[in-house]
Amino acid sequence: MEEMETDVIPECLISFVDSGTVESHRYFLARRTLLEMLRDRGFPIPDDDLAISLPAFRARFGDNPKLEDLRISTTIPSNPPKKLLVIFCGIEPFKLSTVREIYSWVSKEHLTGLILVLQSKMTSKARELTEEIFKFRLEIFQITELLVNITKHILKPRHVLLAAEEKEKLIAKYNVEDIQLQERKWEIMRQMSQ
Known part of the structure; x- marks a missing residue:
């Protein structure tokens, strides 16, 4: 061979x-x-x-x-x-x-x-x-x-930079602290896209 x-x-x-x-x-x-x-x-x-x-x-x-x-x-x-x-x-x-x-x-x-x-x-x-x-x-x-x-x-939702007031609304809506936003971003983004 x-x-x-x-x-x-x-x-x-x-x-x-x-x-x-x-x-x-x-x-x-x-x-x-x-x-x-x-x-x-x-x-x-x-x-x-x-x-x-x-x-x-x-x-x-x-x-x-x-x-x-x-x-x-x-x-x-x-x-x-x-x-x-x-x-x-x-x-x-x-x-x-x-x-x-x-x-x-x-x-x-x-x-x-x-x-x-x-x-x-x-x-x-x-x-x-x-x-x-x-x-x-x-x-x-x-x-x-x-x-x-x-x-x-293709399956990744687009990140959008939030204004300060939008960020505060998001924090209040999901009852999280500023530092937790990064940790929960995928869950929040899924809920926002539904």
């Missing part, structure tokens, strides 16, 4: 073969999802950043991107301006020292929001410290949650 040669890829399949690293592909997908999320929230994101292809991403950031280069900083020009920063964290455990390091860096900025993209688990002490020291809106995502933009799924 003949052995198949695994090093030879038929020409018709070459366009489907990804020759780059898995890490660069994950960063590409996560960064694109974040840019789409920020645009949906009203932040000015250039079309060129959203339309970048994987090969162009690798040409710009490399096959093993530096996390500092992947940071996203954007501002909504309003009064007062809203400034948001996205930080990609490494694969090492996210612990107290990591939180302190990020805080020392971002405390110099005048941020209204911070998004952390983690690749490892956050310790309970680190979570407590983030809730304690960051006085602005902090969102934490695992990179695996950002590989697909769930808002593009």
Whole structure:
């Protein structure tokens, strides 16, 4: 019986073969999802950043991107301006020292929001410290949650940014606290769509 040669890829399949690293592909997908999320929230994101292809991403950031280069900083020009920063964290455990390091860096900025993209688990002490020291809106995502933009799924209802009074009505209607809205959003959205 003949052995198949695994090093030879038929020409018709070459366009489907990804020759780059898995890490660069994950960063590409996560960064694109974040840019789409920020645009949906009203932040000015250039079309060129959203339309970048994987090969162009690798040409710009490399096959093993530096996390500092992947940071996203954007501002909504309003009064007062809203400034948001996205930080990609490494694969090492996210612990107290990591939180302190990020805080020392971002405390110099005048941020209204911070998004952390983690690749490892956050310790309970680190979570407590983030809730304690960051006085602005902090969102934490695992990179695996950002590989697909769930808002593009056909069965996913569209998120709508509520005005302050609409939010208060929703809180009163469902008898929840502000912090619980995020936890109950799927249940509330199902009820609203019926």
